[in-house]
Amino acid sequence: MVGDKRENNNSTIEVILLTNGFNHQSVPQSYIQPLEKRPTNPPPSLHSAKTTHQNTPIIDFRDGSNRADIIHQIFKAIEEFGFFQLINHGISAEMMDEVMSLGKEFFEMPFEERSKLYCDSMETPLRLISSVTYETEEFHYWRDSLRHACHPLDEFIHAWPLKPAKYREVVGPYCVKMRALASKLMELIAEGLGLKSHYFDDGDITRIQSMVINHYPLCPDPSLTLGLPKHRDANVITLLTQDVSGLQVLKDGEWMNVVPLPHAFVVLLGLQMQVISNDKLRSADHRVLTNSTTARTTITTQISCTMECTVGPAEELLDEINPAKYRPYKYQEFFESYLAVNLDTEEAMKHYKLQT
Ligand code: OGA
Numbered sequence: 098m099v100g101d102k103r104e105n106n107n108s109t110i111e112v113i114l115l116t117n118g119f120n121h122q123s124v125p126q127s128y129i130q131p132l133e134k135r136p137t138n139p140p141p142s143l144h145s146a147k148t149t150h151q152n153t154p155i156i157d158f159r160d161g162s163n164r165a166d167i168i169h170q171i172f173k174a175i176e177e178f179g180f181f182q183l184i185n186h187g188i189s190a191e192m193m194d195e196v197m198s199l200g201k202e203f204f205e206m207p208f209e210e211r212s213k214l215y216c217d218s219m220e221t222p223l224r225l226i227s228s229v230t231y232e233t234e235e236f237h238y239w240r241d242s243l244r245h246a247c248h249p250l251d252e253f254i255h256a257w258p259l260k261p262a263k264y265r266e267v268v269g270p271y272c273v274k275m276r277a278l279a280s281k282l283m284e285l286i287a288e289g290l291g292l293k294s295h296y297f298d299d300g301d302i303t304r305i306q307s308m309v310i311n312h313y314p315l316c317p318d319p320s321l322t323l324g325l326p327k328h329r330d331a332n333v334i335t336l337l338t339q340d341v342s343g344l345q346v347l348k349d350g351e352w353m354n355v356v357p358l359p360h361a362f363v364v365l366l367g368l369q370m371q372v373i374s375n376d377k378l379r380s381a382d383h384r385v386l387t388n389s390t391t392a393r394t395t396i397t398t399q400i401s402c403t404m405e406c407t408v409g410p411a412e413e414l415l416d417e418i419n420p421a422k423y424r425p426y427k428y429q430e431f432f433e434s435y436l437a438v439n440l441d442t443e444e445a446m447k448h449y450k451l452q453t
């Protein structure tokens with residue numbers, strides 16, 4: 098059951114959180130994935146250029162390219178790869194480095210500082226969790242995660258961590274800039290779909306902005322574990338920074354590494370974007386591998402619908418030739434069914450897909 102765990106005593110939380118101050122000497126049984134889900138599955142084919150990730154799409158916002166060309170590049174990247182990396186996006190390298198350092202510092206603080214924030218209630222604007230759906234999942238994933246609401250900043254910043262000391266001062270302005278960047282991307286996407294530019298700015302579809310800092314500690318045996326299972330993000334759009342490899346995207350049935358590009362954002366579309374676009378855009382399956390030599394921290398900005406929001410294919414995209422592929426639903430209903438099947442996207446989408 099999902100409940101407020103802040104009442105829990107520290108010894109339980111110590112078991113749940115991976116960043117509990119101890120080094121893991123071996124992988125506990127409950128973190129060992131079944132054979133078919135382990136990192137080597139499916140095995141990379143011989144001569145596969147995909148696993149060597151040479152030509153993954155990079156979109157340059159400073160390029161001087163015209164708007165139509167950038168939109169074309171975005172749609173092509175999503176169609177072929179399901180993601181792209183964004184460079185020269187206007188967020189300074191210095192600011193990104195500071196946020197990444199604070200993220201790392203948070204997970205390096207003494208356990209007692211962090212354990213106070215452990216909470217698995219969805220309602221809380223600031224929470225520290227472990228794995229994905231710790232209470233209900235069959236196998237655990239090698240991740241702790243700090244997450245908090247960001248928008249509007251004035252409403253939430255008071256709930257953010259007090260330590261590291263500079264957290265609010267640095268992450269506040271960063272979140273404001275990230276919202277503007279996400280809006281710019283969504284404007285381009287709206288135009289590419291043939292919707293009005295501000296389609297995604299209007300109200301509840303994109304009102305929720307979350308900062309999610311994922312931390313994947315050293316894992317004694319990466320061949321047995323996953324940092325995150327194969328999933329598609331439930332939200333509208335995700336912007337992620339990483340400085341250590343680990344993220345993989347499924348392309349044409351094979352797992353492809355998304356190589357860290359300094360100061361780039363990996364852009365992934367969420368399932369709500371796929372639904373709104375009536376499958377003109379897709380949300381890519383991705384997962385996270387662990388490693389035994391370098392702890393890995395990723396900083397993500399996630400834009401989501403409010404729980405009360407009704408989501409469905411944009412009316413403007415539908416006609417006799419393009420019937421709706423999904424029924425409209427309340428986002429809360431979707432989100433609950435997504436968690437209930439432990440992020441198994443195909444299973445979750447069954448409830449919303451129409452036979453066309
Ligand atoms: C996520 C996610 C990938 C990563 O948070 O949904 O897919 O590399 N994260 O942390």
Ligand code: NI
Nearest residue numbers: 328329330383
């Ligand atoms: Ni994800």
